């Protein structure tokens with residue numbers, strides 16, 4: 047009886063507490079709704095880290111933090127300090143491990159579609175309108191699209207193109223020229239010569255100044271007209287180099303955002319989307335250091351937008367999110383248990399792509415041996431053979447890791463890369479470079495579960511006018527719908 051009474055009292059207390067809690071929630075929800083209803087941003091920045099979720103952002107924070115026992119600390123990114131944070135679910139109509147075409151379509155346009163489809167619904171026919179198209183047509187805003195990868199790749203294309211297959215690069219490029227958007231910048235174009243005319247010529251005929259000259263790009267301004275600024279230095283695949291491989295003079299994402307503001311700034315408004323596209327590519331290749339450095343480059347680009355926001359308070363909204371996670375990256379690895387040693391990753395001096403190129407050059411010169419590989423591995427990743435004297439202990443390979451590298455060397459030499467085991471080990475990448483990044487990453491305490499995308503939800507960071515709208519957990523289509531409402535477009 048006594049027990050029952052106590053239980054009753056506790057229940058009453060709980061109900062009362064919940065009542066207060068619920069009242070508090072209702073009040074703060076009402077306050078946020080009122081703020082959001084009155085918000086009217088006219089300068090909107092949308093940053094998308096392709097393949098960037100919490101593991102990627104936090105790895106970047108750990109990488110620059112301290113790993114000393116008793117003083118383990120993060121070095122925060124700029125955008126993770128934004129006051130409003132939400133989380134979006136990324137599944138598309140095909141899968142819980144979606145692709146960039148469908149997820150970017152959801153982010154830009156507010157509806158679901160199949161993997162591989164850009165700017166069209168699940169019927170692969172019905173085209174929707176993107177936030178960029180809406181603000182341009184309905185509000186007369188200027189629009190800019192930046193990507194570190196090619197500009198007719200899935201994510202940037204999802205802001206201006208409507209096409210059933212992301213692989214129809216030439217047709218996507220034609221739609222880019224027809225978009226009438228004011229500023230394109232970053233990588234070049236995939237399959238630019240696959241039609242009657244070069245896509246660059248098509249862009250010029252549509253009134254764009256197309257330039258890859260550094261000085262010309264750096265002198266662009268509001269009077270430059272419609273511009274396509276191509277990075278003066280590109281990789282063979284048309285993308286900007288990985289941030290870790292960049293040289294002093296190379297233009298960064300931050301440079302292209304700065305120039306974007308110069309070109310787009312006007313009294314009416316602008317929308318600027320900037321994609322860190324190679325975070326995803328490094329995720330596919332399980333190269334944590336390339337991944338982290340490109341996340342840091344995206345953060346630097348966000349800083350430029352934030353400086354603008356400080357100068358234009360009450361008018362600027364900045365959103366930073368990803369389209370999906372790539373690689374099944376995580377902090378923690380089976381063999382390292384509760385230990386992390388992220389500081390050893392500072393020994394990596396180049397991306398897997400640059401290392402692949404170095405291997406190719408050695409092969410070309412006929413000087414590629416396992417001994418030579420060990421020298422190169424130490425130079426590029428800091429890793430040394432078992433038993434090496436006077437080496438950083440954390441970077442000395444154990445016998446298991448050394449045997450893995452020997453197998454990778456042999457598999458690369460014999461072309462034994464097609465079996466089930468090899469697909470698990472190498473995922474279609476160069477057996478040697480992927481084994482070296484795996485060894486270094488695992489020693490540091492980073493695990494990878496995939497060479498593809500995963501279904502991990504993705505954070506949304508928001509700053510500025512209307513930013514409150516982005517708190518909560520919601521579907522990725524809501525990101526576009528929230529923008530439509532805030533910008534007051536239909």
Ligand SMILES: [Zn+2]
Nearest residue numbers: 097326327372
């Ligand atoms: Zn991807």
